[in-house]
Amino acid sequence: MPHDHHDHFHHEGMSPSGHPYRPDDDQPLTYWQRMEIAVRELLVEKGITTAAEINAQIERMDARSPALGASVVARAWDDPAFKQRLLADGSAAMEEIGIDPSGMKLVVVENTARVHNVVVCTLCSCYPRNLLGLPPDWYKTRAYRSRTVREPRAVLREFGLELPEDVRVQVHDSTADMRYLVLPRRPSGTEGWSAEALAGIVTRDCMIGVAVPQLP
Amino acid sequence: MTVLPEVTPPPFQPPYPTQDARFAPGDTVRVRPGAAPGHMRTPWFLRGRTGRVERICGDFANPEELAYRRDGGPARAVYRVRFTMAEVWGDGAERAQDTIDAEIFEHWLEPADAP
Numbered sequence: 135m136p137h138d139h140h141d142h143f144h145h146e147g148m149s150p151s152g153h154p155y156r157p158d159d160d161q162p163l164t165y166w167q168r169m170e171i172a173v174r175e176l177l178v179e180k181g182i183t184t185a186a187e188i189n190a191q192i193e194r195m196d197a198r199s200p201a202l203g204a205s206v207v208a209r210a211w212d213d214p215a216f217k218q219r220l221l222a223d224g225s226a227a228m229e230e231i232g233i234d235p236s237g238m239k240l241v242v243v244e245n246t247a248r249v250h251n252v253v254v255c256t257l258c259s260c261y262p263r264n265l266l267g268l269p270p271d272w273y274k275t276r277a278y279r280s281r282t283v284r285e286p287r288a289v290l291r292e293f294g295l296e297l298p299e300d301v302r303v304q305v306h307d308s309t310a311d312m313r314y315l316v317l318p319r320r321p322s323g324t325e326g327w328s329a330e331a332l333a334g335i336v337t338r339d340c341m342i343g344v345a346v347p348q349l350p
Numbered sequence: 351m352t353v354l355p356e357v358t359p360p361p362f363q364p365p366y367p368t369q370d371a372r373f374a375p376g377d378t379v380r381v382r383p384g385a386a387p388g389h390m391r392t393p394w395f396l397r398g399r400t401g402r403v404e405r406i407c408g409d410f411a412n413p414e415e416l417a418y419r420r421d422g423g424p425a426r427a428v429y430r431v432r433f434t435m436a437e438v439w440g441d442g443a444e445r446a447q448d449t450i451d452a453e454i455f456e457h458w459l460e461p462a463d464a465p
Contacts, residue, residue, distance in 0.1 A: 223365035239366065239407075241430075256393050283395065285444040303448040309391050310428050310453035311410045 198267040200338035202233055203315060208332035211320040238264045244317040250297050252343030253306045253314040254282040260308035262315050266338055293344040316343040323349055353436035355449045357402045366408025371427040377403045378462035389417035392458045400462050401433035404451055427456040
């Protein structure tokens with residue numbers, strides 16, 4: 135009677151609530167994990183870097199989030215001149231509002247009534263990390279990478295996005311030195327909103343192009 | 351039969367330096383077919399396909415050199431080339447007039463009318 139919660143007798147291998155314990159999924163370190171640890175420890179031992187510097191860099195990477203990208207989109211929605219500069223040179227426009235592109239070469243692609251943009255990297259997982267943080271796991275899967283160039287509408291439908299027939303889907307494969315950000319269309323009903331409120335409806339998925347902003 | 355996309359050349363200059371770029375926005379180009387040894391960033395599914403240059407990105411170090419710890423020189427022009435789904439996937443295209451843009455290095459491109 136594994137579900138008899140009133141029985142204080144515990145079966146072998148069962149949790150106090152009467153469910154089987156889930157086995158730990160610890161795996162031995164992979165070759166590359168061991169390599170990373172070995173190289174890191176050697177660099178620290180030789181005084182080339184320090185554990186504190188490595189931690190600081192990890193914190194810098196973790197501090198980047200889609201909120202940065204959302205602030206860029208909100209600004210572009212409210213400031214047509216900024217939007218033009220953003221479309222012409224994404225990285226320079228980022229710097230203009232105090233976001234360090236750290237060498238990233240940003241191309242911003244604009245959704246319109248006729249064109250919907252979606253970003254993929256079929257070769258690996260190129261992603262505008264300095265603006266959106268780390269990519270979601272699905273972005274790196276073989277399924278997303280191979281299907282988005284083959285049947286983007288089916289992929290978008292699975293994300294809940296059904297596009298009208300007269301909209302052209304424009305897939306961007308980040309194959310080389312550029313990184314891509316989708317500038318979504320500003321939804322009607324947001325006139326007069328603050329920059330914070332506008333940024334609040336710009337999700338990560340909207341900037342990859344697998345969703346469009348929704349009013350709350 | 352090649353189905354070409356419509357391309358509106360961007361109303362600005364490439365933000366990254368470029369010189370002697372062989373192709374211009376709007377040009378019809380074909381990705382070289384076939385394989386080469388080593389690391390390259392030209393997707394297989396676009397080899398031999400014909401599209402139009404959407405924009406010049408600038409000159410960038412050659413990844414086929416960088417991959418082997420060489421300096422990547424000389425820098426090569428990189429283009430965003432646009433292809434129709436019809437051109438890439440033929441009759442099996444999900445929707446013929448949808449498009450794919452990819453960044454292709456100049457040495458992987460040839461004029462569409464090259465023999």
